[in-house]
Amino acid sequence: MTDVEQMKSVTDTLRPVVVSGPSGSGKSTLLRRLFKDYPDKFGFSVSHTTRSPRQGEENGVHYHFVTRNEFVNLINQNKFVEHAEFSGNLYGTSIEAIRSVSSLGKICILDIELNGVKAVKKTDLNARFVFIKPPSLEALEKRLLGRNTETKESIQARLNAAKEELAYADQEGSHDIIIVNDDLDTAYERLKNFIVE
Numbered sequence: 001m002t003d004v005e006q007m008k009s010v011t012d013t014l015r016p017v018v019v020s021g022p023s024g025s026g027k028s029t030l031l032r033r034l035f036k037d038y039p040d041k042f043g044f045s046v047s048h049t050t051r052s053p054r055q056g057e058e059n060g061v062h063y064h065f066v067t068r069n070e071f072v073n074l075i076n077q078n079k080f081v082e083h084a085e086f087s088g089n090l091y092g093t094s095i096e097a098i099r100s101v102s103s104l105g106k107i108c109i110l111d112i113e114l115n116g117v118k119a120v121k122k123t124d125l126n127a128r129f130v131f132i133k134p135p136s137l138e139a140l141e142k143r144l145l146g147r148n149t150e151t152k153e154s155i156q157a158r159l160n161a162a163k164e165e166l167a168y169a170d171q172e173g174s175h176d177i178i179i180v181n182d183d184l185d186t187a188y189e190r191l192k193n194f195i196v197e
């Protein structure tokens with residue numbers, strides 16, 4: 001391999017990986033296992049927030065702490081792939097935060113929803129896209145019920161969102177790989193092979 005080829009292959013293996021899929025499809029379950037099996041391979045992007053730092057939290061390590069004004073300016077400059085407001089505070093994932101994970105020699109894994117996926121596609125992050133698909137909507141509903149974390153209304157909202165995500169995933173070229181999470185071990189092997197091997 002020439003130096004240039006070698007560099008390219010290193011950059012290729014460190015491309016950020018975007019994992020998406022309907023709520024309840026099993027993203028957290030699969031990723032938890034991956035991080036446990038490969039504790040040093042992955043890095044997490046440091047989010048921005050407008051909330052105040054808690055004791056022991058360090059700027060740039062736990063979060064990038066910014067004022068609401070600064071945050072809004074970053075939104076206007078299209079610096080975020082995803083941002084949202086929770087209990088009065090803004091939180092967001094910046095393109096730069098994702099990029100800096102690769103520059104530290106780690107793979108950045110992003111567990112984000114459909115709008116985030118579309119936003120990452122518009123950047124030059126050169127990410128790879130994985131879709132975790134439930135075996136069926138019925139199975140998805142069962143898992144959401146089984147998780148015991150949702151109300152009836154929130155399950156319905158998640159199922160409605162799932163239909164939209166599944167329709168998007170059906171479009172040619174929307175993802176690099178679609179993994180049906182039916183049998184957990186099989187799905188995990190596919191995910192592992194795609195991301196790491």
Ligand SMILES: Nc1ncnc2c1ncn2[C@@H]1O[C@H](COP(=O)(O)OP(=O)(O)OP(=O)(O)O)[C@@H](O)[C@H]1O
Nearest residue numbers: 022023024025026027028029143147181182183184
């Ligand atoms: N292959 C599988 N077979 C059966 N149950 C599964 C499987 N994968 C995950 N589950 C279960 O389904 C539920 C939903 O999984 P999980 O919480 O990982 O979904 P998620 O995609 O991360 O959801 P959210 O986006 O809401 O965080 C959990 O209770 C989990 O234990």
